[in-house]
Amino acid sequence: MYAGMIDLDELTPNRESWLKTEVNPGETLLKFTNPFIIKNVNAKMPPVKPLPKLKKEFKKSSSLLADTSDERQCVLDLISPPRMWTDKDGTTWMQQVSPQPTHRCQIQLLREKVDNLLVETGARDFGICPRRIIIFQQAFDEIIRQVTISCAERGLILLRVRDELKMTFTSYKLMFDDLLVYCDKKITPLEESLIPLEEEKQSLEKDIQKIKDDIDALNMLYDITQRRIAEKRHVENESHKDLVKAHIRTMLQLKKLIAVVSKPVPQGSEDEEEEVVKRLKVHKIPVPEEKALKIAHEEMRRKEKRIRRMKIKTCKVLRMKKMNEKLKKLFEKDLLIKMKTPKESAKKIDSVDDITQMNK
Incomplete structure (x- = not known):
C-alpha cells in the first residue's frame, strides 16, 4: 500500500467479515510514472523539505515550487513515497507519483473507476466502511x-487537510479501542454472572x-383407561340387559305357572302333579323342571300362610274394637249410678284408666 494509507487490520481488528474483499494495493487510484531502473541503490536521493508551517515560509517557497519541477516532484513524493522493488535478476525498479497534468476526460474516467471499485469491493453506502474509506x-x-x-501551494494545504483528517480518524479509532477495552472489563463479570443463570x-x-x-x-x-372403562361398561350393560330379559x-x-297351579284341584283327581301338567299343556306353558315346580309350590x-295370618290379625282387631x-x-x-252429688257428676272423665279407678 502507499504511504499514509490505513491498513484494514489496524482499522477493524475484530471484524473479519470486512477483510474478505480488499482493495488491491497495486491498482491504486493515484497515478504513478512508468517504472524505471535504479543503477545505484545506495545513491542518495535529494532531501525532501518539511511542510511549511508559517505563512512567511509559504511566500518564500511559492516562487521556487512554481518554477522548478524538482521541487514539485518533492511535494508529489509527500503525497505518496516512491515505490521500489527488486526482480529475480537483482535489478531494482522504482515508481514515483506522476507529474503529468490531467485532462477532463481522465477525471471522468476516475469517477467511473471509483464507482466501479465501490461496487466490486462491496462497500457500504452508509455507515462506517473500511473499503469505502x-x-x-x-x-x-x-x-x-x-x-x-x-499549484503547489494548494497541494500543500490539501496535504495538511488530509493529514489532519487522518489524525482525527486515528484518535477516534483509539478512543473506540479504549471504549472496547473498558466495555470488555465491565461485560466480563456480567457474562460470568450469567453462566449460573444460563445453567439454571x-x-x-x-x-x-x-x-x-409426564x-x-x-x-x-x-x-386408554377411559376407553377400557367404556368398553367394559358397554359389555356389562349388554350382559345386564340379557340377564334382566332372562x-x-x-x-x-x-307368574303363569303360579296362576295355573294355584287353582284348586277338582275332587276325584288322584295325582296333583298330573293335573298341573295337564293345565300347563292346556295354557301352552312349558312344563318346568322339578326344581321350578318345587319353587312354585313353596x-x-x-302366600297362603300370609293370607291366613292377615285374616287372623284382622279378626282379632275387630274383636278388640267391639270389646x-x-x-x-x-x-x-x-x-252415673255411683255419683252422689252434682259436683262429682260435673267431673270430667279423661280416660278409661280414670273410670277403672273409680269402679274399684
Missing part, C-alpha cells in the same frame, strides 16, 4: 496530485420438558 483516500490523493501539478435456565427447561412428557404420558394413560322371562313364566304355600266399645258403655253406666 480506502477508496476515497486514494481518490483524494489523486485529486491532491492534480491540484499540486497546477437449562435445568429448568429440562424440568419443564420432563413435566410436559403430562403427555398421563393423558395417554387416561385416554329374569323377566322366568318371572312371567313363574311360593304358593307362603272396647262394650266396656266403655258399661263403665259409663256404672259411673
Whole structure:
C-alpha cells in the first residue's frame, strides 16, 4: 500500500467479515510514472523539505515550487513515497507519483473507476466502511496530485487537510479501542454472572420438558383407561340387559305357572302333579323342571300362610274394637249410678284408666 494509507487490520481488528474483499494495493487510484531502473541503490536521493508551517515560509517557497519541477516532484513524493522493488535478476525498479497534468476526460474516467471499485469491493453506502474509506483516500490523493501539478501551494494545504483528517480518524479509532477495552472489563463479570443463570435456565427447561412428557404420558394413560372403562361398561350393560330379559322371562313364566297351579284341584283327581301338567299343556306353558315346580309350590304355600295370618290379625282387631266399645258403655253406666252429688257428676272423665279407678 502507499504511504499514509490505513491498513484494514489496524482499522477493524475484530471484524473479519470486512477483510474478505480488499482493495488491491497495486491498482491504486493515484497515478504513478512508468517504472524505471535504479543503477545505484545506495545513491542518495535529494532531501525532501518539511511542510511549511508559517505563512512567511509559504511566500518564500511559492516562487521556487512554481518554477522548478524538482521541487514539485518533492511535494508529489509527500503525497505518496516512491515505490521500489527488486526482480529475480537483482535489478531494482522504482515508481514515483506522476507529474503529468490531467485532462477532463481522465477525471471522468476516475469517477467511473471509483464507482466501479465501490461496487466490486462491496462497500457500504452508509455507515462506517473500511473499503469505502480506502477508496476515497486514494481518490483524494489523486485529486491532491492534480491540484499540486497546477499549484503547489494548494497541494500543500490539501496535504495538511488530509493529514489532519487522518489524525482525527486515528484518535477516534483509539478512543473506540479504549471504549472496547473498558466495555470488555465491565461485560466480563456480567457474562460470568450469567453462566449460573444460563445453567439454571437449562435445568429448568429440562424440568419443564420432563413435566410436559409426564403430562403427555398421563393423558395417554387416561385416554386408554377411559376407553377400557367404556368398553367394559358397554359389555356389562349388554350382559345386564340379557340377564334382566332372562329374569323377566322366568318371572312371567313363574307368574303363569303360579296362576295355573294355584287353582284348586277338582275332587276325584288322584295325582296333583298330573293335573298341573295337564293345565300347563292346556295354557301352552312349558312344563318346568322339578326344581321350578318345587319353587312354585313353596311360593304358593307362603302366600297362603300370609293370607291366613292377615285374616287372623284382622279378626282379632275387630274383636278388640267391639270389646272396647262394650266396656266403655258399661263403665259409663256404672259411673252415673255411683255419683252422689252434682259436683262429682260435673267431673270430667279423661280416660278409661280414670273410670277403672273409680269402679274399684
